[in-house]
Amino acid sequence: MVGFGKKLRQRRIHGWEEYYISYKMMKEKVKEFASHVQSDRRGNRKQVLREFSVMLDHQVEKIVLFLLMQQGQLASRLSQLADVREAAEDSEQGIGATQTAALQQAYESVGKDLLKLLQFVDMNAxxxxxxxxKFDKHVGYRLTDEYVASRSNHPYSQLQHIFRHVGIGAMVGTLSHNLAELQNHEEHIVTSVYEQSSRIWQDPLIESIRKAEDRLTNSTNFLRFLGNQALNERDDLPQLSEAEIEADQYHFMSLFLNLLNTFFYMVNTYIVVPTADKYAASLGAAPTMCGAIIGAMAVAQLVSSVYLSAWSNRSYLGPLIFSAVILCIGNVFYAIAYDFNSISILLLGRLLCGFGSARAVNRRYISDCVPAKFTLQASAAFVSASALGMATGPALAGLLEVHTSQFGITLNANTLPGWIMAGGWFLFLLWLWLGFKEPSHHDPITPSSHSSDINRGGNEWFKPLAIYSLDREDSLSDQEQSQAATSISEAYGLLTPSVKVQLFIYFMLKFAMEILVSESSVVTAHYFQWSIHSVAMFLALLGLTVLPVNWVIGSYASNIFQDRQLLVAAEILTCLGVLVSFDYGLMMPYSVTQYISGALLMFISAEVLEGVNLSLLSKVMSSRLARGTYNGGLLSTEAGTVARVVADGTITLTGYFGESKLLNLTMLPTLVIGLLSIAGTLVTYNSMF
Structure with missing residues (x-):
């Protein structure tokens, strides 16, 4: 890939060159400001920020005025076409086949010009x-937050026309229904953009325009909202239909098996939750040992996510086969621990199950092997499979209240989850071996060594560091700026403060959800004497709220409020759910109503938070984290896994103080972490765009 400056020169539309951002000039200004700041020859910080902000304002104004002029011309053409069509339809002869073809061609011409305009806006944005x-990095002063906040929220904001432009959507709607009606003229089918008829989006040109518009406006309908949660954003702008990847370039059965792996793993994770405390007690351990039993899987997943992601550089089938085999073995160990009366074998089984986690591979397969036109649907299916598995696991456990023995092996509510999952993974392994098609692989990009270049440039050593690094960044942009991160530390270095806060928010919500779910069997048994069946149904109902909640947020709330506004609201409600869940002792006797109310508020708010957080994260994370072993999906997986490990460890440790104190001692750190996440969000709020 080429650097942005070169890409901008290559992709500029002929005749529009003077209206693009003067990137080269602005880059030189960054160098100049960096030099002056280091030598103390440029005034104070406010003066530097003001001068550069004014330069940016002139660039934005130039872009926006040209954008408005082009929008006006396109709108005028659409209006003229509407008059021509109305006159033809009102005539005695009506609109004929020749006129229909001419009008369709004229509308398509407007559509192509509209797509060019969207590409113009994308490059400038x-x-x-x-x-x-570049300014923040090389000058050393934080300008992004202040500039975006002051310009975006101003009543006469020009910046909003670039990042959340107005008017283009109306033209897309006009093009859509007119082209659909002209294509179906002989059938006398009248379409409306408000009915969201599938016919409207059948035209390849309109589909390309819609994708380009969605990219610029961060549109979050339900499907896109779910897809963004999988962190599989592509770094390319949708082009015309001839550049689309054909559907037959991927293997549907392989994608289905990849999603099935996701579903089974989530079932495997949560099927033990309703019975983990009783299983621990039957082996002579404390019921609160359930935290360690559930969390052992997450501990191993910290390691497996990295090595399986690295393995997927060479193969996808290999990691998936390994995952199925190790999960099959792990579940057998989990089941036979009862007859061996060994808590160690039980924990070993759960650790082995965690070593089989292939979620990072599942995410990466969708990103790398599914055509761009189907990536959104596949990503949404990944999130849906995870949610369905989360609900299915506890529900299945609630159906296993039997006690029998076959061939000297005990089959009861404690052991059957292991035996059922072992059998399921064995059947999946056979299906995988017969049905999965290994896709072609490209050699991963490796870092280039530039030490010889540095050694040759003798005087380069005496340049100010900021200027030197900026020059190096430009000279290496073809390779280093576009290549994937090669280590966790390098990937972490690519994270901006707002992205770090969002990863912490992801940690917080996973911590809260894990505390709630993992301790549910112990807490409900202590306070309400719930049976395994009751706990299983409660957890299954919690899991089933995932998709409806995401549907409401993705289809409605995200179109009314900004992602960052929803983020703050969800964090506050999560903390409120934690406060409701506390046992206030003599002040308020703890009741089923209080527990369920707090749990629902806490869990649903965390679900909203997860969807909005990952949707926002997928838009602002560096493009270098969209590929390679150490990608954005891996980072989010690791953040969530660490949260689960810490949460389950907290349950186990606080369990030593007694079951009566477990609830409050686990909710307290949950509340503290939640408040810290709110503080971090408010500090970086203006950079979340």
């Missing part, structure tokens, strides 16, 4: 983001 990041 990217240029603005990149130049702001």
């Amino acid at each position: 990217t240029g603005l983001r990149k130049i702001l990041k």
Whole structure:
């Protein structure tokens, strides 16, 4: 891939060159400001920020005025076409086949010009983001937050026309229904953009325009909202239909098996939750040992996510086969621990199950092997499979209240989850071996060594560091700026403060959800004497709320509120759910109503938070984290897994103080972490765009 400056020169539309952001000039200004700041020859911080902000304002104004002029011309053409069509339809002869074809061609011409305009806006929006990041990095003053906040929220904001432009959506709607009606003219089918008829989106040109518009406006309908949660964003702008990847370039059965792996793993994770405390007690351990039993899987997943992701550089089938085999063995160990009366074998089984976690591979397969036109649906299916598995696991456990023995092996509510999952993974392994098709692989990009270049440039050593690094960044942009991160530390270095806060938010919500779910069997048994069946149904109902909640947020709330507004609201409600869940002792006797109310508020708010957080994260994370072993999906997986490990460890440790104190002692750190996440969000709020 080429650097942005070169890409901008290559992709500029002929005749529009003077209206693009003057990226090269702005880059030189960044160098100049960096030099002056280091030598103390440029005034104070406010003066530097003001001068560069004014330069950016002139660039934004130039772009926006040209954008408005082009929008006006396109709108005028659409209006003229509407008059021509109305006159033809009102004539005695009506609109004939020749006129229909001519009108359709004219509308398609407008559509192609609209797509060009969207690409123009995309390049300039990217240029603005990149130049702001360069300024922050090389001058050393934080401008992005202040500039975006002051310009975006102003009543006369021009910046909003670039990042959340107005008017283009109306033209897309006009093009959509007119083309659909002209294509179906002989059938006399009248379409409306408000009915969201599938016919409207059948035209390849309209589909390309819609995708380009969605990219710019961060549209979050339900499908896109779910898809963004999988962190599989592509770094390319949708082009015309001839550039689309054909559907037959991927293997549907392989994708289905990949999603099935996701579903089974989530079932495997949560099927033991309703019985883990009783299983521990039957082996002579404390019921609160359930935290360690459930969390052992997450501990091993910290390691497996990295090595299986690295393995997927060479193969996808290999990691998936390994996952199925190790999960099959792990579940057998989990089941036979009862007859061996060994808590160690039980924990070993759960650790082995965690070593079989292939979620990072599942995410990466969708990102790398599914055509761009189907990536959104596949990503949404990944999230849906996870949610369905989360609900199915506890529900299945609630159906296993039997006690028998076959061939000297005990089959009861404690052991059957292991035996059932072992059998399920064995059947999955056979299906995988017969049905999965290994996709072609490209050699991963490896870091280039530039030490010889540095050694040759003798005088380069005496340049100010910021200027030197900026020059190096430009000279290496073809390779280093576009290559994937090669280590966790390098990937962490690519994270901006707002992205770090969002990963912490992801940690917080996973911590809260794990505390609630993992201790549910112990807490409900202590306070309400719930049976395994009651706990299983309660957890299954919690899990089933995932998709409806995401549907409401993705289809409605995200179109009314900004992601960052929903983020803050969900964090506050999660903390409120934690406060409701506390046992206030003599002040308020603890009741089933209080527990369920707090649990629902806490869990649903965390679900909202997860969807919005990952949707926002997928839009602002560095493009270098969209590929390679150490990608954004791996980082989010690791953040969530660490949260689960810490949460389950907290349950086990606080269990030593007694079951009566377990609830409050686990809810207290949950509340503290939640408040810290709110504080971090408010600090970086203006950079979340």
